[in-house]
Amino acid sequence: MTRNVFVVGMNDLNAERLRRLRGVEDVVFHPLLTSEAVSDTQEFDIPAMLAEAEATLDAFDGSIDAIVGYIDFPVSTMLPLLCKKYGTRNASLESLLKCEHKYWSRKVMAEIVPDHTPTFTAFDPFDDDALSKIGEADLRFPFFVKPIKSSGSRLGFRIDSPEDFDYAIAAFRAEIGQISEPFNYVLDQADLPDDIKAIEGHYCMAERVIGGRQCTVEGYVHEGEVVPYGTVDSIRYPQVLSFFYYLYPSTLPRPVQDQMNEITRKVMAHIGYDNAGFNIEYYWDEVQNKIWLLEINTRIAQSHCDLFEMVDGVSHQQVTVDLGLGRRPDMPKGEGPENVAGEFFYRVFFNDATIARAPSKAEIEVAAEQVEGTRIASYVARGMKLSELPEQDAYSYAVASVWMGAGKQSKLLWNYEQVMKRLNYEFTDIVE
Structure with a gap:
């Protein structure tokens, strides 16, 4: 049938x-x-x-x-x-909202895993006294701010000074309505506690800066059983907040991954999330040997689909489809052609620019042919402004993504360099 x-x-x-x-x-x-x-x-x-x-x-x-x-x-x-x-x-x-509403999510985390939850508070970006109220919540510079509902890394800022905060507030006030208004519609459909109702869609979060080696634990819940099935490293460009590449499988020590999996089971069971996929982003501060829970996302990471297919033999959309059909996910392990796989982000660090040249479809195909199994997605075209790209972080623009696999991480990085030598992007009207 x-x-x-x-x-x-x-x-x-x-x-x-x-x-x-x-x-x-x-x-x-x-x-x-x-x-x-x-x-x-x-x-x-x-x-x-x-x-x-x-x-x-x-x-x-x-x-x-x-x-x-x-x-x-x-x-x-x-x-x-x-x-x-x-x-x-x-x-x-x-x-779902206990994960997606970042303030509600942090409150849940503070209840169940307080040792892995940073100091946080919610604030109204349209309140002229917001900075002083953040200080009253025992947050000092530096701290991080983001919307209570965002997408990707959009509108996330590290705050080291009042001037940084003013810059972030201006961005929030100009752009947050694009997310807050539709998110408020969703909130209106839910049965919310009074203290969460008070934190509307336009509110933002301030949190203690946490850091270390970042990763994402992909998992699902089936009939109440929480199952983490893979950990992907998130590796940033040096000295900035923008991601350079995702690497699967993770290179974190096995005991650290095991502890993250245990935290994952505890948090997701407490939330009552069931019959759906999710992922949780973590930091491991290896100096302090401390694990921090960053945030919970209520879907598989689309960026990781090819990584799982290359290493394990099938995209982890297997999880989404099987759960939707009421089946326990049939997710294999290590049955793919590669030992490691990555998604690389080719970025430029401008405030804005016009694309003077972008690779043609034929050039992209030639570049991908340098390493078997490579897939390249270019996001820009000649004449575009970088600021037209959707879902970008506050510090850079991703103009292309490259997915590829290899036998080991060092070979993966070498392969990426060979592919990128074939891609030529040029920019004009650059705003530094």
């Missing part, structure tokens, strides 16, 4: 990945909303998106067996609403 799985924001690349999963011979994948509508945009009209998705589902002449997604906001927050209406499996909206 054919089973119908609707995938929010499915594009051609992910449709190919999905067809390569295990146990999907009798599954038909249907796109639900376009990738352009939910991902390649900075406008998030959630009521309109939900109405369009519901119209598609209502018009479908067949069973609706699962509704899934692998994209951050707004998809992650729409899925519980759609799944509840159509009777398909997913985490509850309230358990």
Whole structure:
């Protein structure tokens, strides 16, 4: 019997990945909303998106067996609403918001794993006394600020001085409405405690600066059982906050990974999150031998799909689809062609610039052919402004991503250098 799985924001690349999963011979994948509508945009009209998705589902002449997604906001927050209406499996909206609402999430962490939770407070960026109130919460320079709901590393700033805070506040006031207004719509659909209701979508978080070697634990919960299945290292460019590459499997010591997995089980069980994938970002301060929990994301990391396929033999979208269909995920280990895999981010560190030259499709294909199995995604075109790119961090722009595998990490880095020698980007009107 054919089973119908609707995938929010499915594009051609992910449709190919999905067809390569295990146990999907009798599954038909249907796109639900376009990738352009939910991902390649900075406008998030959630009521309109939900109405369009519901119209598609209502018009479908067949069973609706699962509704899934692998994209951050707004998809992650729409899925519980759609799944509840159509009777398909997913985490509850309230358990999801205990992860996605960064203030609520920190409060939960402070209850259950206080030794791994930094000092934090919420603040209103439209309050002229916000900085002094942050100080009253026992936070001193340096600290980190971010929205209570963000996407990627957008609008995240390290604050070392009042001038840094003023710069961040100006950015929050100018841009936070793009996220806060649609997030408030989602919050209005949930049963929230009074103290969380008071922290509306436009609020921000201030937190003690934490650091060390960063990684992401990918996991899922199936019928109450929390299962971490892989750890990916997040390696930054020297001296900046921007990511250089993701590396799988992690090179962290096994006891450190085991402790992170135990923290993961404890936190996710306490939250009551169930029948969905997630990932948790951590730091390991190796000087203090201290593990810090950074944040919880309520979806698999799309960036890690190719890494798992290269090393383990299948994209971890296996987790998303199996859970949506009510199955325990059939996630293999070490069955891929490579020992290690990475996603590299080619970045430029300008405030803005115009792209004077970008590699052609043919040039990208030639570059990818330098190392078998390499995939390259270029995000810019001639004449574009860097500031037009969606979902960028506050310190750089990612103009391309390169996914590749190798037998060991040193070879992986060497391969990346060979590929990038074939790609030529040029910029003009540079704002340093």
